[in-house]
Amino acid sequence: MPRIKAAVCHEFGQPLTIDEVELRAPEGREVEVTLAACAICHSDITYIDGGWGGSLPAVYGHEAAGRISAIGPNVQGCKVGDPVVVTLIRACGTCPSCASGAPVACSTPYDGDLGPLKTADGGKLHQAMASGAFAEKVVVDQSQIALLPADMPMEAASLLACGVITGVGAVVNAAGLRPGQDVVVIGCGGVGLNAIQGARIAGARRIVAVDMSETKLAMAKEFGATDGVLATAERPWDAAIGAMGRGADAVIVTVGAVPAYEAAPRYLARGGKVVMVGMPHSGAMASYEPVMLAATGQGMVGSKMGDVVIQRDIPWMVDLYRQGRLKLDELISGRWRLDQINEAIADTKTGGARRNVIVFGEA
Numbered sequence: 001m002p003r004i005k006a007a008v009c010h011e012f013g014q015p016l017t018i019d020e021v022e023l024r025a026p027e028g029r030e031v032e033v034t035l036a037a038c039a040i041c042h043s044d045i046t047y048i049d050g051g052w053g054g055s056l057p058a059v060y061g062h063e064a065a066g067r068i069s070a071i072g073p074n075v076q077g078c079k080v081g082d083p084v085v086v087t088l089i090r091a092c093g094t095c096p097s098c099a100s101g102a103p104v105a106c107s108t109p110y111d112g113d114l115g116p117l118k119t120a121d122g123g124k125l126h127q128a129m130a131s132g133a134f135a136e137k138v139v140v141d142q143s144q145i146a147l148l149p150a151d152m153p154m155e156a157a158s159l160l161a162c163g164v165i166t167g168v169g170a171v172v173n174a175a176g177l178r179p180g181q182d183v184v185v186i187g188c189g190g191v192g193l194n195a196i197q198g199a200r201i202a203g204a205r206r207i208v209a210v211d212m213s214e215t216k217l218a219m220a221k222e223f224g225a226t227d228g229v230l231a232t233a234e235r236p237w238d239a240a241i242g243a244m245g246r247g248a249d250a251v252i253v254t255v256g257a258v259p260a261y262e263a264a265p266r267y268l269a270r271g272g273k274v275v276m277v278g279m280p281h282s283g284a285m286a287s288y289e290p291v292m293l294a295a296t297g298q299g300m301v302g303s304k305m306g307d308v309v310i311q312r313d314i315p316w317m318v319d320l321y322r323q324g325r326l327k328l329d330e331l332i333s334g335r336w337r338l339d340q341i342n343e344a345i346a347d348t349k350t351g352g353a354r355r356n357v358i359v360f361g362e363a
Contacts, residue, residue, distance in 0.1 A: 001025075003120065006059045006135035007341045012050030015342045016134070021059070021125055022118040023135070026072040029142045030116070033086050035066035036154035038133045038358045040341075040348050041162050042189070043279065046256070047128060048345070051281040055113050058126035061134030061358075062088040065148070065157035075142050083148040087161045087310055088129040091143040103143070104305045115139075134341060136360060146314040149322075155335065155357050156321065156328035159190075160314050162305065163355060164328065166277060167194025167254065169306015169313065172202055174275045175250035179203030184240050184248040184267045186231070187255030188216040190331060190355045191277060193223045195252045197326060200224030208240045208248070208267075213351070223327060237266040248272055256280040262287065265298060274300040335359045 001022040008019045026032045044060040046052055064086040068078055078084070090110055091103035098106050115127030116139035132138055148157050167190075171177050183199040185192050188211040199207045200223075208227045209220035217228030227243040229236045241247055247269030253260050256278040264274045265288065293299065306313075320326035333353040336344040344356040 001118065004136040005338060006117075006132070007061070007338060008057050008059055008125070009048050010057045012048065012056070016048070016345075018339050020120050021135070022120065022122065023137055023139060024116045024118070026070050026075075026116075026139050028072045029074045030072040030139050031068050031075055031078065031084075031142055031145060032070035032137055032139045033064070033066045033084060033145070034069040034137050035064050035086070035133060035135070035360050037065050037158040037360065039063040039158045039161070039163065040344055040356045040358065042256070042348070043129075043162075044134075045345055045348060046279070046281065053282065054128065055126040057119065057124075058112070058128045059117060059132035059135055060128045062129040062131040063158055063162040064131065064133035064138065065154045065161065066360075069137065078142070078145070078147060083150060083152060083154070083157070084145040085148060085157055085161050085310070085314055086131060086133060086138060086140055087144050087146070088131050089144060089305055089308070089310055090130040090141050093143065101309065102307065103309060104307060134338070134358065136338070146310045149318065152318060153329070155332060155359060157318075158357060159328050159331055159355055160317055163190040163331070164194045164317060164326075165308045165310070165313060166303075166306045167191040167196075168198035168201070168317065168326075169308040170252050170254075170275050170277050170303045171195050171198030171250065173307035174301060174303035175252065175273060177202045177204060177250055180205050181249035182206045182208075182244045182246065182269070184208045184210060184251045185220070185225070186210045186251065186253045186260045186264060187278060188213070188220040189254065189351070192252075192254040193220065193331065193354060195254055195277070196220055196223045196225050201320065201325060206244045208243050210236055210240060215352070219354070222330070231260070237263065240267050250275060252277060254278050258284050258286050265293065265300070268296075268298050271297045273298065276300060276302045331355050332357055
């Protein structure tokens with residue numbers, strides 16, 4: 001089998017190593033994509049640090065863009081040379097979730113241990129999140145890609161694979177925000193900034209950003225927040241409600257921090273909804289007083305990947321970007337080579353980065 005370079009996790013909590021690995025040719029409805037860019041998501045880091053367990057050795061990375069370099073015999077609607085976004089949303093198209101228009105909740109299992117990757121000596125190599133995109137190339141199911149215009153910058157396009165669709169989708173799809181409603185976004189990292197953009201695009205009246213960093217609150221206003229509140233205040237929800245003049249119609253929690261989840265309902269108006277996006281480590285627990293949610297008609301709902309349909313939502317977001325209404329270039333904090341991935345991860349962990357992007361050669 002052909003060999004490529006990939007950043008491999010051999011042990012949780014340890015630096016990745018750049019290894020030569022084997023990548024088989026695409027089969028059936030699979031496509032091979034030669035990558036131009038792959039952004040680093042906090043979900044990758046949580047996996048690498050062992051927060052959610054999983055099979056090792058593994059190749060992580062799931063927020064990528066490149067050009068199709070080979071196709072399986074059953075692929076339709078795309079061809080070699082097409083520029084695409086590569087996502088982790090692998091959808092069978094026939095299970096109850098897919099058939100009802102919710103491909104992010106596809107119930108058909110995928111075992112990354114049996115995917116297209118092998119170690120150089122032919123051993124098991126886990127394709128994490130059905131992607132394995134910290135690598136020069138990937139082989140993924142056709143359902144995981146969305147076509148791009150020929151002039152779309154690849155580094156910007158890679159962000160659409162996860163952080164952007166998750167944040168914008170949480171507001172537009174999961175919260176169902178209507179023009180004139182009020183939103184609180186807790187956490188102003190990469191996903192939070194995109195939730196703020198989603199609220200702006202959806203026509204929110206007030207968009208209150210909540211974060212522990214003044215720098216991030218200032219950044220949030222660049223992306224559309226009308227107000228900023230420090231989460232370190234004794235009762236930050238009071239300041240948020242003061243800014244809105246009422247409780248929020250939607251609170252979008254984009255950080256995987258239990259204190260943020262426990263505080264979230266306090267920001268809500270009657271009938272409001274908490275949208276749970278950030279993912280704490282497995283085993284972390286939060287507590288609520290159920291009678292308050294019931295008595296006020298409030299709710300809490302999880303949102304995976306912004307509840308998107310990528311073939312519908314990514315072209316829409318690409319168009320917004322080309323109109324200048326969706327910021328993508330401004331989300332990129334740094335560009336790194338594959339052999340610098342551990343430095344890029346360390347920089348991401350500092351909390352100051354919006355999105356660090358691994359840049360490959362021209363795809």
